[in-house]
Amino acid sequence: MTTLRLLAPDGTLSDAALNDSGVYTRPPTPLTSRVAYAAAHVVPKVSADNTPGQPADIDWDSTLAFRRNVYSWGLGVADAMDTAQRNMGLDAVATRELIARSAEVAREEGGSVVVGVNTDHVLEDVVSIDQIIDAYVSQLEFTEAQGAGPVLMASRHLARVATGADDYRRVYRAVLSRATTPVVLHWLGTAFDPELEGYFGAVDWPAASDVLLDIIDEHPGKVAGVKMSLLNAESEISVRERLPEGIRMFTGDDFNYVSLIADSDRGHSDALLGAFAAITPVASAAIQALDAGDQAAYERILGPTEELSRQVFAAPTFYYKTGVAFLSWLNGHQPAFQMVGGLHSARSLPHLSRIVELANASLALENPDLARERWHGMLRLNGVDA
Template structure:
């Protein structure tokens, strides 16, 4: 029997029983119970100079193949967002190429795709509000021309330039008026990006949520909904309950998504999650179960993945993509455990060991024997005696 080596923070090696991969089936028809997007990462060339500060050198075949993997399970792809390593190695040129390539691949399989629109192509850290509006519009028009759906990301430039909640209201009004199709707003919490503390004009949730809802109410024709990534289920439910009927809420809460997606009998959240890139087959199978009215199967399948997600998104949360890339490598979706910006070094071996342990328990190792072999190689390469 193959066993799974595990490494403690003290360097001690233990072994666990390796579980078989669950027998999940890809959907034969589009998922209808919930709309779900997985925020995918980019795969670098293993031999490329993807050291910190260098332009991203991307393995496009592997990167796009990973998106087809997500689409094959009936999920949509959320691309070119902060969750795809923007601001952490994915430069403006590579971001635009990723949007163009992903949009073409989505059309080829009729896959759902949304991409992030931001202001991060502007090199200056501080620009006035009018320049923030122009920067947003530039990326908005590029994305619409590429044929992708839009997620209007939280802008570091806007966070620095805005002095009041009314400044946010003005900027979003101007940008949304330029959109030709409804967009999804994104409220990204400071655990993901400390620069965004106090976004929407206040550190107080009641005040900032009032501003968000005002923006949505004032621009209903232009707003499809909002993705919330505050990692606070009560805050999400509060906003969800106050949305106009024209808007939906996509959870970005990688700590509490199981109950938020299932709902409370009155309302539920759809999903736009980095975690779903790590557990796409599980997420698909769970949502298929909801479509059959089997909530018990939904919880049984998706419930164990939440502990895995909490480990992947452990503080400092903005390094979570290391865990997603690590599982992508273990599951055979990329040739090497490497990331742009050298971010594969952002987590320790014991942290990765806990990811392996929890992925095994959650049924998230798609090819368990391959995963063990690769994990064994990584431990040996780093001097761990097994």
């Protein structure tokens, strides 16, 4: 029996049987029951200065090959978002190039791509509302010119200077009036970015959701969907039930996505998830099961991955990108476990060991023998007997 060596936080070593990979097949036709995007990460050059504060130097071959792989499984790609280390290592120059290159790959592959629109190219911490509007519009126009769907991300600049809900209404009114294609509005919670506390003008989600829904109602035809990333299933269901007809709820809840995507008497969500970049074949197989009308198979396939996702997104949640890149490396999608800005050092070895254990248990290791070889090599490099 082939085994995986595991490392507990107290230094204890144990072994687990290495499972075969899931017997999953790429869909022969487009997925139909859900719209699903994997929020993709970026891969830096191994030889680059991948240390904190340095500009991102991207391995474009590996980064774009990862996106082609996502498309091959029938999922769309959400790019240049927080999973790609926006505000955590991906600078403005690299962001623009990523958007342009990713949009080109989407056209070549016939895939669907949406990308983040933010204000993060502005270097000053505090700017005026008018400057925030101009920054949003600048990125929006660039994104539309590339042919990618825009996701209006939450702006740290706006969170810093907004004095109440009316400032949010003013900014979104101005930006949406300039959009030439429907956008997705992204509500990113403080677990992902503590600087966004009070977004949409209130700390409590029911009051903030009223503002969000007012913005949508005020701009018919301008909003394609909402991505909720509050890690609170009830808040997502509540907003979902109040959305105007034709506007999708894209779950960004990496803790509760299995039930939120499933059919229920309160509807269902579509998906725009960093977790789906980590478990792409499993996510595809689960949605294929929904396409076939087999919700039991959907739950059997996807259910075990939720514990894995909760480990990847464990507090401090904003370091989840490390787990996504780690699984990408284990699964052979990049040559080294490296991240821009040195973020590969953001999780401990026992934390990563638990990711290995849960990925193995949920059949999310695409090539188990390769994953074992890489993981054991990493353990030995760190002085652990493997």
